[in-house]
Amino acid sequence: MAKIQPINRLKGFQDITPEDTPYWDFVTDTLETGMLSAGFDRIETPILERADLFDRGVGPDSDIVNKEMYSFDTAKMAGKDKKATKDGTIVSLRPELTAGVVRAYIEHGMQILPKPVALFTMGRCFRHENPQAGRYREFTQFGAEIFGEIDPLIDALLISNLWQTMNRLGIPNLVLNVNSLGSREDRPKIKKALTEYFKKKESKLCDDCKKRLKKNPLRILDCKEDKCQTIVSSAPAIVDLMSDDCRTHFMTVLEHLDDMEIPYNLMPTLVRGLDYYSRTVFEFSTKDDHRRTASLGGGGRYDYLVEELGGPETPAIGFGVGVDRIVDFLKTNLIKIPKPKSRVSVYVVHLGEESKKLALGAVMALRKLDISTGVAIGRDTLKGQLKAADKVGALYTVIIGQREAMHNVAMIRDMRDGIQETVDISDLAEKLYHMVKLRTREEEDYGKKIKNKANQ
RNA sequence: GUGACCAUAGUUUAGUGGUAAAACUCCAGUUUGUGGCACUGGUAUCGAGGGUUCGAUUCCCUCUGGCCACCCCA
Numbered sequence: 001m002a003k004i005q006p007i008n009r010l011k012g013f014q015d016i017t018p019e020d021t022p023y024w025d026f027v028t029d030t031l032e033t034g035m036l037s038a039g040f041d042r043i044e045t046p047i048l049e050r051a052d053l054f055d056r057g058v059g060p061d062s063d064i065v066n067k068e069m070y071s072f073d074t075a076k077m078a079g080k081d082k083k084a085t086k087d088g089t090i091v092s093l094r095p096e097l098t099a100g101v102v103r104a105y106i107e108h109g110m111q112i113l114p115k116p117v118a119l120f121t122m123g124r125c126f127r128h129e130n131p132q133a134g135r136y137r138e139f140t141q142f143g144a145e146i147f148g149e150i151d152p153l154i155d156a157l158l159i160s161n162l163w164q165t166m167n168r169l170g171i172p173n174l175v176l177n178v179n180s181l182g183s184r185e186d187r188p189k190i191k192k193a194l195t196e197y198f199k200k201k202e203s204k205l206c207d208d209c210k211k212r213l214k215k216n217p218l219r220i221l222d223c224k225e226d227k228c229q230t231i232v233s234s235a236p237a238i239v240d241l242m243s244d245d246c247r248t249h250f251m252t253v254l255e256h257l258d259d260m261e262i263p264y265n266l267m268p269t270l271v272r273g274l275d276y277y278s279r280t281v282f283e284f285s286t287k288d289d290h291r292r293t294a295s296l297g298g299g300g301r302y303d304y305l306v307e308e309l310g311g312p313e314t315p316a317i318g319f320g321v322g323v324d325r326i327v328d329f330l331k332t333n334l335i336k337i338p339k340p341k342s343r344v345s346v347y348v349v350h351l352g353e354e355s356k357k358l359a360l361g362a363v364m365a366l367r368k369l370d371i372s373t374g375v376a377i378g379r380d381t382l383k384g385q386l387k388a389a390d391k392v393g394a395l396y397t398v399i400i401g402q403r404e405a406m407h408n409v410a411m412i413r414d415m416r417d418g419i420q421e422t423v424d425i426s427d428l429a430e431k432l433y434h435m436v437k438l439r440t441r442e443e444e445d446y447g448k449k450i451k452n453k454a455n456q
Numbered sequence: 457g458u459g460a461c462c463a464u465a466g467u468u469u470a471g472u473g474g475u476a477a478a479a480c481u482c483c484a485g486u487u488u489g490u491g492g493c494a495c496u497g498g499u500a501u502c503g504a505g506g507g508u509u510c511g512a513u514u515c516c517c518u519c520u521g522g523c524c525a526c527c528c529c530a
Contacts, residue, residue, distance in 0.1 A: 011521070063528050067457080096530080125530080130457080132524060141530060208527080224526090274529090297530065322530030351489065384484095386491040394491095401489060415491075 012130075012137030014324075023327045026337040027169060028122060031142045031321070034165030035120040038157075040144060043119045045100035047126075051090040056309055057099030059275030061215075064095045068127040093126035096274075097143040098302070098318055099309070105147055106311035115148035122323070134294060134325040142297075145318035147306065152249050155280045155301065156256030158317055163262050166284060166296070169326060170335050173287040176262065179270035180250035180279050181218070182242030184304055187278075190241045191217055201231045221269040237268045246279060253280055276302040280317065286329065294329055297321030344374040345436045347389035351382060351401040358425060359400045362410060365429035371436055389415065395439050396432060400425075 009015060016024055032042075051071050058065050070093040094100055101121055104110075110117050122142045131137060144162075146154055159176070166174055182190055194217040202210060206225040213220065221232055239247060257264050264282075272281045281300030285293045299319025306314035330337060346366055350359035359375065366373040374392055376385035382401070389397045399411040399420075410428050412435070413420045423431055 008521080068528080127529080129528075131522090132526095135529075139530060272529090295530070320530060325530060349490090382489050383491075388491085390491040397491085399490075403489080411490095413490075418490085420490085 010137070014136055014138070020327065020331075022339075023330055023337060024323070027323055027326050027330070028142070030168050031122070031165055031323070032120070034161065034168065035144055038118070038161045040118040040120045043101060043104060043121050044123065045094075045097075045104050045121065047094055047124060048091050049094055049100055049103070051092040053099050053103055053309070054092055054095060057102065057276065057305065058096060062275055064127060064274075068129050069093070069095055070126045070128055094123075095127045096125055097121055097123065097141050097320060098145065098276075098305070101143065101145050101318075102305055102309050102311070102316070105145075105314075106306065106309060111148065111312050111314060116154060117147040118144070119147075120144040134322065134328055136324060140323040141320045142323050143318060143320040145316060147314050147316045150249075150303070150315040152252035152280075153256055155253045155317055156260065156262075158299075158319065159253075159257065159264075159282055160260045160262050162284065162297070162299075162319055162321070166321075169330070170337075171286050171296070171326070171329065172333075172335075175285050175287070175293070176264045176282060177267040177270050177285070178254070178257075178264050178280070178282045179267050180239060180242065180246060180253075181271065181277055181281055181300070182238060182246045183278055186242040186246060190238055193236050193241050194218065194220070197235050198231070204231060218271045222271050232269060239268060249279060272298060272300055276305045276308075278303050282319070284321070294325060295322075296325050296329065344372050344389075344392040345395045345440075346371055346398060346432055347374045347376070347385075347392065347394035347396070348398045349376055349382065349385040349389065349400070351380075351399075352405070355400040355402060355405040358405055358408075358410070359398075362398055362400065362425065362428055366432060369429055369433045371429075371433060395436060398428065398432070 036042075051069070054065050054069065060066075072091055074089045074091055101119060105117070105119075120143065122140065124138055125141050126138050128137055129135070144158065146158060159178070163174070163176060181187075195213065198205065198209075198213050198217055198220055202213060204227060205213070205220070206223065206228050209220045209223050209225070209228050212223070218238075220228060221235070221238075223229065223232070239250065254264070254266070267283075270281055270283060272283070277300040279301040281298070283295065283298035285295045287293050297320055299317070301315070301317045303315040306312065306316060329335075348359050348363050348366075350356050363373050363375050374389070374394065376388050379385050379388055382399070386397060394415055397413040397415055399413060401411075404410055404422070404425075408425050409422050410425050411420050411422050412428075412432065
């Protein structure tokens with residue numbers, strides 16, 4: 001028989017294998033708890049949206065919308081037996097989370113809710129670009145958004161909230177960079193001043209920056225080329241170019257951060273990529289043990305986006321963090337996460353046909369009491385079954401053989417020390433329930449002792 | 457979209473112009489009802505296609521994929 005060619009996953013897509021799920025659970029639980037404790041509500045929006053949502057939301061000139069979106073023409077994609085939908089709507093897999101949440105905010109009239117409206121969301125996003133470290137075509141973003149409040153305290157609270165949560169994840173050397181981009185009204189003035197400055201030095205800029213000079217001079221600020229950076233270092237600062245109002249807003253944000261003892265790094269060259277940002281912007285990164293800095297997330301104000309997507313004038317601020325990047329970081333830096341519970345507490349072993357019925361009954365009874373219980377399938381010998389019990393890390397094994405079946409009893413074997421006792425089958429589940437509880441607590445106490453010793 | 461490096465069992469890696477080793481994992485067994493140890497055995501069209509050659513896993517080309525960097529960003 002010819003060997004059938006296996007199908008592999010798509011480029012830039014990943015499987016989250018059982019080996020990795022504890023990391024994912026830890027990260028997503030921690031992020032979620034962090035937001036819930038700050039009074040945020042959870043929202044989920046579709047993975048597929050109309051393409052024009054992102055045109056307007058992320059910006060039609062951005063690279064993301066221009067060449068990285070997975071878009072489909074629904075007029076062309078109907079199955080052969082179905083009639084094509086005639087509207088020809090172009091739909092896209094979301095490349096980020098904010099546009100969808102803003103759309104939902106408007107669509108459900110959430111402006112009538114008491115302000116500020118604080119929402120968090122998590123989900124897969126898609127960008128068709130070349131994968132590399134910490135960068136995938138399908139990735140998971142965790143995002144939070146606060147609508148309807150302009151007070152700088154909100155900016156500081158959101159940042160501090162994320163700071164706290166990142167620390168809870170155990171990420172060392174966390175660096176927080178902050179900056180302000182000024183308001184929409186300030187933008188022409190800022191662009192003009194920067195263009196004038198860079199125009200004089202144009203010949204010394206790198207090729208990319210020469211293009212940026214025409215398109216978006218702000219982006220020259222975060223160019224990584226050394227020659228550009230030397231020019232940038234004496235460029236006019238955005239903070240000095242913006243209105244007094246914006247400057248006051250920004251200074252107040254910084255004061256609040258000081259009050260909350262959040263260490264931040266004022267970074268005048270921080271310019272975020274998405275078009276919709278205004279005023280406060282920030283970015284979280286960490287220094288890897290051996291590699292360069294890894295960007296884990298960032299965000300900022302987008303005071304005009306709700307309006308631009310057809311909603312009422314609503315100031316807003318949000319952030320997005322890369323869950324994949326955090327998981328990758330925890331894994332490569334061997335950061336310890338809470339140990340996942342052993343999957344199976346009790347393993348039921350049976351020998352012969354008659355005992356099978358009793359064994360199944362025992363399994364049902366145990367599972368009813370929420371004791372995770374495994375059974376041997378496809379293994380006949382006692383030896384093989386015990387081996388299987390050992391492999392899944394069972395605390396106890398229940399042995400029901402022909403002898404036991406005859407007297408309606410079962411044997412409980414403690415897998416740690418091999419001590420066995422025989423109990424009546426009707427008492428089995430309850431007896432094991434207490435044994436498992438006791439053992440689990442013992443192990444937890446032991447774990448705590450170790451931890452306390454380490455802390456002393 | 458551009459560039460560098462890489463591609464051998466499930467995993468991590470040896471190796472050779474004459475069809476391949478090891479470790480770990482997995483599966484089966486080491487006689488009859490007791491796991492962890494030990495021992496034995498099993499598992500690879502050497503990424504795909506083409507070329508050079510008597511012969512290629514080994515050399516050359518193309519593709520695909522991985523990884524990393526640029527761009528951009530999470």
